[in-house]
Amino acid sequence: MTIVYIAIACGLIAVLYGLVTSQQVLRAPAGNQKMQDIAAAIQEGAKAYLVRQYTAIAVVGVVVAAVLFFTLGALSTAAFVLGAVLSGLAGFAGMHISVRANVRTAEAARGSLQGGLTLAFRSGAITGMLVAGLGLLSIALIFWYLVDVAGNAPNGDEIIKALTALAFGASLISIFARLGGGIFTKAADVGADLVGKVEAGIPEDDPRNPAVIADNVGDNVGDCAGMAADLFETYVVTIGLTMVSIALLVAGTSEQLLALMALPLIVGGVCILTSIIGTYMVRLGSGQSIMGALYKGFWTTAILAIPAIWFASQYTLGDLNAPIGDQAFTGMDLFWCMMIGLGVTGLLVWITEYYTGTQYRPVRSIAKASETGHGTNVIQGLAISLESTAMPTIVIVVAVIASFQLAGIIGVAFAATSLLALAGMVVALDAYGPVTDNAGGIAEMAGLPDDVRTRTDALDAVGNTTKAVTKGYAIGSAALAALVLFGAYTEDLTRYFPDIVVDFSLSNPFVIVGLLLGALLPYLFGAFGMTAVGRAAGAVVEDVRAQFRDNPGIMAGTSRPAYGRTVDIVTKAAIKEMIVPSLLPVLSPIVLYFVILAVDSQANAFAAVGAMLLGVIVSGLFVAISMTSGGGAWDNAKKYIEDGNHGGKGSEAHKAAVTGDTVGDPYKDTAGPAVNPMIKITNIVALLLLAALAAG
C-alpha cells in the first residue's frame, strides 16, 4: 500500500501546485478598467454557460446513475458519480483560471513576450496538473478504499466494477463537455467571422462585433473546459482500465498483484513530478522561439520520465528481471513497454507539428493552393487531412506489435499508461492556447498598442499546433487502449458468461456487422457535430445582423452591442445540439446487443458488440486524426499567409485561406476531438452492459 500512498501524495502535490500557481497567476496585474470590463464579460459568459451545461448534463447523469444503482448497486453508482463530478470539476477549474489568466496575459504581454508566455503557460499548467492530479487521486483513492479499508482482493469484482464505473462517469461528462463546448466555441467563432470579417468587413475581435465576447467565451468553455474534461476522462480510462486488465488477466499472489496494479498509479505519480519540473523549463531562448520554449518544458518532462519510471518500476516490483505472477514477462519488459509509450508520445508530437506547423510542406501546400481560390484551398486541405492519418497509424501499429511482443495485452496497456502519464504537461501546452487566444482578443478590444497584439499573436500561433497535439495524443492513446478495452470485454465475457462461446473471428458475419456499424458511429457523430455548428452559427449570424440593423450606433462605435444576448443564443443552441449526438455512443452498443439477440443468438450478440468496439476505433482513429490535423493545418495556412506570404492579409489567397480556416474550425474543435470520448463511452457502456446482464 506504500506505493498507493506515494501515488496519492503525488496527486495531492499536483493539486497543491494548482492552488499555489493559481495564487501566483491571480496576483499578476489585471490591466486597466477597460480590459477588466471585457474580461468580466467573458468570465460571466463562460460561467453562465458551464453552469447551464452541467445542469443539463446532470439530468442525464441522474438518470444514468439511477439505472446503475438498480443494475450494478451502490458502489458502482458512487464511483460513477465521483468520476462525473471530478471530470466536471477539472473542466470548471480550468475554465475558472483561464478566464482570469487571459486579461493578465494581455497585461503581461505589454511588458515582454516572456512575461506573456510565462503567465499563459502557468495558467495552462494549472489545468494540466489538476487534470492529472484529480485523475490519479480518484483512481488511487478508490483502489485504496476498496483494498485497504474494505478488504477486497486487488483483483476482486468490486474493484473491476468500481474502476469501470469511475471511467464511465468521467467519459459521460466529457463527451457532453467536449461536444457542447466544441459546438459553442465554433458556432461563436464561425458566426462571428462570417458576419464580422466577411459581411461587415471589420477585423477579428473588433469590439463592434456583438459575437466577439461569445467567441472569447467559446475558447474557454470549449478549448479549455471541454478539453480538460476529455483528457481527465482519457487519463482515468487508460490508467483505470490498465488496472482492470491486470486484475482480469494476471494470476499471482495477492502481494504481486497489488504491486503490479499499483505500478500504473506510481508511474502516473512520478510523471506528475517530472511534469511540474518541466513547467519551470518553459523559457524563451536567445532565438525567441515560443515553440522552442514550450518544447523545453515538454522534453524535460519526457526525458526525466525515463529514469523516474525506471526507479518507480524497480521500487514497486523489486527484481525487474523476475517474471511477474504467472506471466511470461518481467518488470524489465514492462519498463520497455512504457518506454514505447513515451516514444509514441514524442513521435505523435513531432508528426502533429509537421502537419500543422507553418514551416513544413503540408501547411505551405495549403497556403500555396489558396492562390488559385477557395476551392483549391479546401481540396488541398482535405488531401492533407487524409494524408495526416498515415504516420500516426504506422507509429501506433508498430507500438502495438512491439509492446505486445514484450508483454502481451498487459504490455500494450502499460504503453498506453506511460503515454497518458505525461498528460499533465500535454494538457498544460493545450490549455495555454485559449488563454493566449483570449489575450489577443482582449488586447484588440481594449485598444492596446499594436506591439501587444503582435506578441499575443505570436503566442497564439503555436497554440494551433499544441492544440492539435493534444487531440492526436488523446486519439492515439485511444487506439493503443482499444486492444486493452477489447481484452477487458472478452475477459469480462468469460468471467460473467463462462458457458457462452463467442466467435470473434472475422469469418463470423456478425463480427463484420459489428465492425461496419462501429465504423459508422464516428461518421454519424461527425455529421451531427458539423451540422450543429452550422446551425448554431446561423443563429449567431442572424442575431448579429439584427443587432447591426436595429442599432446603427454599434457600427459607428457610439453604442455598445448586446454581447450577452449573443452569448445567450449560443449557449441555448450548444446545449440543445449536444444531447442527441452524445447519446449515440451510449445507446448504440445496447441497441445492437438487443437487435442481434432478437434475430440470432446471445453469443453472436456479444460478438457483434465486441466487433463494434473495434469498428469504432478503426474508423474513429482516422476520422479524428484527419479532422484535427487537417483543421490545424488550415488554420495555420491562413496564419502563414497573414505573415505576408502569397500576397498576405487582404489578398485573394487570404480570402481563400479564411474559407479553409472556417471549414477547419468545426473539424478540429468540435467533431474531431469529440470522437475520442465517443470511442471510450462505447467501450465502457459495453463493459457495463456485460456486468448488468450478468447481475440481472
Added chain:
Amino acid sequence: MTIVYIAIACGLIAVLYGLVTSQQVLRAPAGNQKMQDIAAAIQEGAKAYLVRQYTAIAVVGVVVAAVLFFTLGALSTAAFVLGAVLSGLAGFAGMHISVRANVRTAEAARGSLQGGLTLAFRSGAITGMLVAGLGLLSIALIFWYLVDVAGNAPNGDEIIKALTALAFGASLISIFARLGGGIFTKAADVGADLVGKVEAGIPEDDPRNPAVIADNVGDNVGDCAGMAADLFETYVVTIGLTMVSIALLVAGTSEQLLALMALPLIVGGVCILTSIIGTYMVRLGSGQSIMGALYKGFWTTAILAIPAIWFASQYTLGDLNAPIGDQAFTGMDLFWCMMIGLGVTGLLVWITEYYTGTQYRPVRSIAKASETGHGTNVIQGLAISLESTAMPTIVIVVAVIASFQLAGIIGVAFAATSLLALAGMVVALDAYGPVTDNAGGIAEMAGLPDDVRTRTDALDAVGNTTKAVTKGYAIGSAALAALVLFGAYTEDLTRYFPDIVVDFSLSNPFVIVGLLLGALLPYLFGAFGMTAVGRAAGAVVEDVRAQFRDNPGIMAGTSRPAYGRTVDIVTKAAIKEMIVPSLLPVLSPIVLYFVILAVDSQANAFAAVGAMLLGVIVSGLFVAISMTSGGGAWDNAKKYIEDGNHGGKGSEAHKAAVTGDTVGDPYKDTAGPAVNPMIKITNIVALLLLAALAAG
C-alpha cells in the same frame, strides 16, 4: 453445360445489342460543321489520352503478367491478360461511342427533349451492355473451356486460379483507368473553372477557354471509360468470386456443383435480357420528368428480374426446395438471397437520390448554407458527406445478416451477384451522364440557340444523381462481397496451408494491426488522388494563363486557343499521377505479409493480411460513400441555386456553391470512385499471394 451456353448466348446478345445500337446512334445526324469540328477535337483528345493511358498500364501489366507466369503458370497469366484486355476494351468502346453520341445528342436536342434523351441514353446503354456482356462472356467462356474442353472438375484448382487471375486482370486495369481518368477529368474541370469562371469571368464551356476541350475529353475518359472499366471489374470480381466460393465451400456431386456454379452465370444472363427490355422503356411521360423516364427503364429491369431469376434458378437447380449438395440451404433460399440483392440495389438507388437530388433536404441544406458563404457551404457539404454513409451501411448490414441466415456465405455471394446482375442498366444510366454533359458543352461552344442548352442542361442535371448511384452501387457491392472475398481467403488458406492455424480473432493484435493498416489505405489513396487533381489542375491553370497572356486574340474571340496543348498537359499529368497510388493496394498486402513474417510467425502474417482485407472495406465503404454522395450533393446544390433559388446565378450564394462544387469534384469523380477497385485489388492480390506462396 446447357446453362453455361445460355449464359454465353445472353452475353453475345448484349454485345450484339451494343453493335446494333451503335449503328443506330452513329446514323443519327451529327450537326453542322462547327459542331462536328468541336466533336472531332474531343474525339481526338480522348483517343490520344486512352492510347497513352493504356500504353502506360501495359508496361505495368506486362511486368505483372511476367510475375504471374513464373509463380502461377500460363493459365493464370492467360486469364489475367483476358481480364485486363476486356476491361480495357469495355472502357475504350464506351469512350468511342460516347464521343460520337455527344454531338448527335446536341443535334437531337435541337428537335426535342425526348430526342436528346433517347440518343444519350441509347449511347449509355451500349456501354452498359458491353460491360455486362463482355464480363459475363469472359467468365462463362473460361468456365466452359476449363470444364467442358479441358475436362477439369468444376471446383478444381485450375478454375479457382483462372477466375481469380481473370478478376485480377480486370481490377488492375480498372484501378489505373478509374484513377487516371478521374485525375484527367477533374484536373481539366477544376482547372477550366478556376481560370475561366473565376479569373477570366467567362461562362462554363466558353470556346475561348483553352481548357474547354480538355474538360469535355475528361468526361469521356473519366466518367465513361474509367467508370466502364471499374464496373466491368466489379462485375467480373463479384460473379467470378461467387463461383470461386462455391467451388471452395460446397461439396456435392459434380452435376450439383456444375449447376450451382452456373447459376450466377445464368442469373447474369437473364438480367442482361431484362436490362435490354428496360432500355426501351426510357420515355418521357406527360410530366416531362427525365429522372422519371430513366426510372421507368430501371424499374422495368429490376421488376422483370424477379420472375427471370426465379425461372433461371428453377431451370438450373431443378427442385428449388431440395437442399443443395452437402449444404443446409435450398434453391429457394438462394432465390431469396438474390431478391435481397435486388432490394439492396433499389434501396441504394433511392438513398443516393435522396442525398443528391435537388428536391430533398441534404442538397437544399447545402444550398441554404451557401447564403452565409464559402465556409458554411463546405461545412454543410462535409456534414452531409459524413451523414450519407449511415443508411447505405444499415441496408448492407441488414442484407448481410439476412442472406447469411438464409444460406451462409454462399447466400451473401448470391445477394452480391443479383445486385451486380443489373449492372447493364446501372452503367447505362451512368454512361448517359458524360454524353449529356458533353452535348451541353458542344451546344455552348457551337453557339446553338439557348433552348438547346436549356434542354441539355435538364438532361445533364439528373446525370449527377445517376453518376452517384453507380458509385454507391459499386461500393455497396464491394461491402457485400467483402465477406465472400474474406471467405475465399480463409478457404484458400486451409486448402494451401492445411498445417497452419491462423487466429483471425479480434483478440489477436495482428488482426488489429491488419485492420488499422487496411483502414489506412483508402485514406492514403484518397490523399494521393486529391493532391494529384490539385497539382494537375494547377498545371492547367498555368497553361491557360500563359495562352491568354501570349495571345490576346483568344479573349477577343478572334483567334482559336491551342486546345490540344492543354489536353496534352492534362494527359501527361494524369498518367504520371496515377502510377504510385495505383500500386499502393497492389503492394500493401505483399509488404505487410513479409514484414509480419519477419517479426513474427507466418500464421500471424496471414492473420494480418486477412484483417487488412476487411480493414480496407470497413473504412473504404465510408470514405467512398461520403465522397461520392457528398460530391454529388455539392454539385446539385450549385445547380439548385442556378435554377433561381437563394439568389440564383451570380449571387454570393452561387459563388459559394461553385466552391463547394469544385471541392466535390475530386471527391466524387477521382478519389471516391477509385476506392472500389482499390478494395478489390487488395483482396485479389492477397488471394494470389496465397496461391503463389503455396506454389513457390
